[in-house]
Amino acid sequence: MSAPHPHGDHLCMPEDARKRAARRLSIARGHLDSIVRMLEDPEVYCVDVLRQIKAVQGALTGAGEVVLRGHLEAHVATAHQRGDTVEIVEELMEALKYR
Numbered sequence: 388m389s390a391p392h393p394h395g396d397h398l399c400m401p402e403d404a405r406k407r408a409a410r411r412l413s414i415a416r417g418h419l420d421s422i423v424r425m426l427e428d429p430e431v432y433c434v435d436v437l438r439q440i441k442a443v444q445g446a447l448t449g450a451g452e453v454v455l456r457g458h459l460e461a462h463v464a465t466a467h468q469r470g471d472t473v474e475i476v477e478e479l480m481e482a483l484k485y486r
Contacts, residue, residue, distance in 0.1 A: 404457025
C-alpha cells in the first residue's frame with residue numbers, strides 16, 4: 388500500500404484503495420445502466436430489476452468498505468506516530484456516519 392500523502396490539512400486516500408473503489412463503482416455504474424435499460428422495456432420482470440438493484444447496492448457497499456479500510460490502514464493506524472490521535476478519532480467518527 389502506498390504511504391499517505393499530506394494534502395493541505397488532510398491525508399490523501401491511498402492509491403490502491405482509490406483504484407479498487409473506482410473499479411467497484413464502475414461495476415455499480417454498469418449494473419445501474421442495465422437497470423435503466425431494463426425499465427425501458429414494458430415487459431420487464433420486477434424480480435429481475437430488484438436483483439440488479441441489489442447488485443448495485445452490493446457494489447456500493449463494497450466500494451465503501453474499500454475506502455474505509457484504506458482510511459483505517461493508512462491514517463488511523465498511523466495517527467499516533469503523527470501525533471494527531473484526537474483529530475483522527477473525530478475524523479473516524481465522521482467517516483462512520485456514512486456507513
